Amino acid sequence: xxxxxxxxxxxxxxxxxxxxxxxxxxxxxxxxxxxxxxxxxxxxxxxxxxxxxxxxxxxxxxxxxxxxxxxxxxxxxxxxxxxxxxxxxxxxxxxxxxxxxxxxx
Numbered sequence: 132x133x134x135x136x137x138x139x140x141x142x143x144x145x146x147x148x149x150x151x152x153x154x155x156x157x158x159x160x161x162x163x164x165x166x167x168x169x170x171x172x173x174x175x176x177x178x179x180x181x182x183x184x185x186x187x188x189x190x191x192x193x194x195x196x197x198x199x200x201x202x203x204x205x206x207x208x209x210x211x212x213x214x215x216x217x218x219x220x221x222x223x224x225x226x227x228x229x230x231x232x233x234x235x236x
Contacts, residue, residue, distance in 0.1 A: 132215065132216065133154045134146060134155050134213050135156045135210070135212070136156075136157070136212040136213040137157060138155075140213070142212060142213065142224075143213045145225060146225045149230070149235045158210065158212075162207055163203075163207055163210065165204065167214070167221075168203055171214055174221055174223075175221075175223045179223070180199045180210070181208075181212065184208060184209060186208045190206075211223055215233070
């Protein structure tokens with residue numbers, strides 16, 4: 132299981148604490164494999180981009196209008212977090228549904 136996120140993200144830290152066997156991948160330092168980004172966007176097209184992040188707010192309107200995949204490849208911190216990969220399955224965010232699917236109370 133891999134957990135893609137940011138070390139400074141409270142939600143990612145909570146998820147990692149609940150999933151001690153997960154391998155943490157810091158998206159700022161290590162990035163996210165392109166194939167994983169594309170799969171995540173295909174599965175979560177409406178939730179994929181974190182438009183509440185400081186990175187998003189720092190972009191110009193022209194930059195914000197660019198395709199989400201391009202933006203996340205250039206600025207991985209724009210991806211909603213955490214992105215959890217377990218086998219062929221992807222989970223986005225740390226919601227009650229995700230916790231339940233992963234067997235976390």
